[in-house]
Amino acid sequence: MRAAVLRIHGEAPSHAEHPDPVPSEGQSIVRVTAAPVVPLDLLCASGTSYFGAPELPYVPGVQGVGVVDQSAVVAPGTKVFFATSAGMSPGDGSFAERCAVPDADLIVLDTPVPDAQVAALGLSAVAAWMVLTWRAQLQPGERVLVLGGGGAVGQVAIGAARVLEAGRVVAVCRSDDARQRALAAGADEVITLTTDDLAGRLAEATGGAVDVVVDPVFGAVATAASRLLAPGGRLVNLGGASGDEATFSSALLRSRTASILGYTNNAITPDQRRDALTAVLRHAETGAIAVAHETVPLPDITAAWHRQSAGQTAGRLVLTV
Secondary structure (H helix, E strand, C coil): CEEEEECCCCCCCEEEECCCCCCCCCEEEEEEEEEEECHHHHHHHHCCCCCCCCCCCECCCCEEEEEEEECCCCCCCCEEEEECCECCECCCCCCECEEEEEHHHEEECCCCCCHHHHHHHHHHHHHHHHHHHHHCCCCCCCEEEEECCCCHHHHHHHHHHHHCCCCEEEEEECCHHHHHHHHHHCCCEEEECCCCCHHHHHHHHHCCCEEEEEECCCHHHHHHHHCCEEEEEEEEECCCCCCCCCCCCHHHHHHCCCEEEECCHHHCCHHHHHHHHHHHHHHHCCCCCCCCEEEEEHHHHHHHHHHHHHCCCCCEEEEEC
């Protein structure tokens, strides 16, 4: 089969011939139609992640959409979303014509949302939905601040906050392009990091307080956001795109009974993952939740990988097979 094959840690994969997957006990074979290129793919392929350097050669791709070819648990021809552990444990991922997938990681799809859009949403959408509904326990009317609002998680978090009846949704973005994506996702107001007096602009845009902060970036902007937490406010961190450290005031947290919480998709069950994606796709059908994305043919993987590495994208890159 044809696949994106990584042969050297830290370099881009290339389009090449690769052996067909052979299913082990408890695995299904999926014919891939769409697979997003996400930061985790690049991290694993670098050979420097906390998972350790993956054995080479291997096919990256930690998630995808496709049609079941061979399975003991799902009828052939069924459309599915799936996750893989490519780069985190031995085995190949979704950047290929076919992929071996653990049966527990298959999510049957019954939606008119196009495959590329489902792939663009994927596990980022699961994370954003679970942060708001499970970790933050967002209530109707509460005020939400989304950091990294132009990214996939941020766009979903903005749309999800809307359908969950948040009172006001403010986003923070790095660039004007990201600002436009956050506005398109439904933010009431968007602040860019190039703004002078970020803390002052945040206070002005939020009315001085927020109930929930969705934080996939951490660093200095998380520090600034934490100072806006209302009594009982919750900041949920699910990434460190801007750094691994932030500073929080003990006096503020105690005086407002505020919470700093963590989230990872690795801590949820397959049922939670399925239910979250299903809920998001229901709203994606109406256009209430979406992620800006661009489709790229699998043979163009090397150029797409370099663009993703350099941050030269206008949205999520989705490989089509």
